[in-house]
Amino acid sequence: MTLIELQQQVDTIKNQLDQDLAVSRPSDLSSKYLGKKGLFNQLAKEIAMVEADQRKDAGQLLNQLKQELEQKLSATEDSQQQTWVDLTMPGEQPAVGHLHPVTQAIEEITHIFERIGFTKVSYPEVDWDWYAFESLNMPPSHPARDEWETFFINQKDTTQSVEYDSNNPRKRHPSLVGGKLVLTPHTSNGQVREMERLGKPPIRMINIARCYRRQQDATHTPMFHQFEGLVIDKGITIQHLKGTLDYFAQEFYGPGTKSRIRPFHFQFTEPSFEVDFSCHICGGTGYLANEQKCRFCKSGWHEVGGAGMVHPNVLKAGNIDPEEYTGFAFGWGVERTYTLKEGLKIDDIRLLYSGDLRFLEQF
Ligand code: PHE
Numbered sequence: 001m002t003l004i005e006l007q008q009q010v011d012t013i014k015n016q017l018d019q020d021l022a023v024s025r026p027s028d029l030s031s032k033y034l035g036k037k038g039l040f041n042q043l044a045k046e047i048a049m050v051e052a053d054q055r056k057d058a059g060q061l062l063n064q065l066k067q068e069l070e071q072k073l074s075a076t077e078d079s080q081q082q083t084w085v086d087l088t089m090p091g092e093q094p095a096v097g098h099l100h101p102v103t104q105a106i107e108e109i110t111h112i113f114e115r116i117g118f119t120k121v122s123y124p125e126v127d128w129d130w131y132a133f134e135s136l137n138m139p140p141s142h143p144a145r146d147e148w149e150t151f152f153i154n155q156k157d158t159t160q161s162v163e164y165d166s167n168n169p170r171k172r173h174p175s176l177v178g179g180k181l182v183l184t185p186h187t188s189n190g191q192v193r194e195m196e197r198l199g200k201p202p203i204r205m206i207n208i209a210r211c212y213r214r215q216q217d218a219t220h221t222p223m224f225h226q227f228e229g230l231v232i233d234k235g236i237t238i239q240h241l242k243g244t245l246d247y248f249a250q251e252f253y254g255p256g257t258k259s260r261i262r263p264f265h266f267q268f269t270e271p272s273f274e275v276d277f278s279c280h281i282c283g284g285t286g287y288l289a290n291e292q293k294c295r296f297c298k299s300g301w302h303e304v305g306g307a308g309m310v311h312p313n314v315l316k317a318g319n320i321d322p323e324e325y326t327g328f329a330f331g332w333g334v335e336r337t338y339t340l341k342e343g344l345k346i347d348d349i350r351l352l353y354s355g356d357l358r359f360l361e362q363f
Helices: 003-023 026-034 039-049 052-083 101-114 143-147 189-198 238-253 312-317 334-342 349-353
Strands: 119-121 126-128 181-183 203-212 223-233 259-266 269-278 301-310 326-333
Touching: 003 026, 003 039, 003 052, 026 039, 026 052, 039 052, 101 119, 101 203, 101 223, 101 238, 101 334, 119 189, 189 203, 189 223, 189 312, 223 238, 223 301, 223 334, 238 259, 238 269, 238 301, 238 326, 238 334, 259 301, 269 326, 301 312, 301 334, 326 334, 334 349
Parallel strands: 119 203
Antiparallel strands: 126 181, 203 223, 223 326, 259 269, 269 301, 301 326
């Protein structure tokens, strides 16, 4: 064997190693190359066939090859250990967030009303006093306003003095006489805005928005959400209101849930009602199977919000003739409606806005 032939064999082994390393682990290759009967030893035996005066050089070639094999097999082992991927291993689950429980509730409520033809709308959260109060049959200084502990915007009241006229409340429309600005204390500011937007019934709106009132305790937050329904058309009666409430109760809380309306007072509806839903824990009876009082509702019913037939003065404020059209409206808080549904027994509603993941991740 000549030195040149030996060199060719050395090159063949090196090339083969590079190819093998592309597809196999170095540890699986080491016996093939460096084992007792490995390629290196086989080649080393052939040194006896090299001419005596070339053996020294041949020995050097073999030494270099051995060093290179050892080095490649161990170096590649290190770098492959870091990048080795076993494609059959199950992947690591990335942490995925979810919508806030209040957002989930808003989406669900929206879908329930959209299925019966309501259109979701949204209106300003900072609005004229006129839309929040005056157009809703609450003239300036009317005591009924006190119920909505309103945040006023610190900005000049530009209202020009024009006498309030219940026959034509639009005389004091902010586009004519200016006004005061408030943070909407309820979603009813959307009522006259929707009448103005459409110009003419039929109206079927669902307005879900943030409300602001100066209150804060375990059952109140200064910002909360309400949803407000408004339907106006020819011949709308209390029966349509009751049917809509029953439909919502069953869709949101489950079949069998009933609604109940009780006489109440709001300036912007006449007649007005408070709305209750039957308790889904005790089936509306107030008692559990073991004859103990239901501690969740105490009476079989949960009060959720207000409703009524739209007051004629409100229709006039929206430029709609109350002789021709009638309507109903209802509105209540999203947070309360949601916490009742789940039977969550959240004893402090402020938790919903605490941003505490231990709380939020439960939903
Ligand atoms: N806006 C009322 C509230 O804030 C609820 C309501 C809406 C009542 C529509 C009657 C009709 O409590």
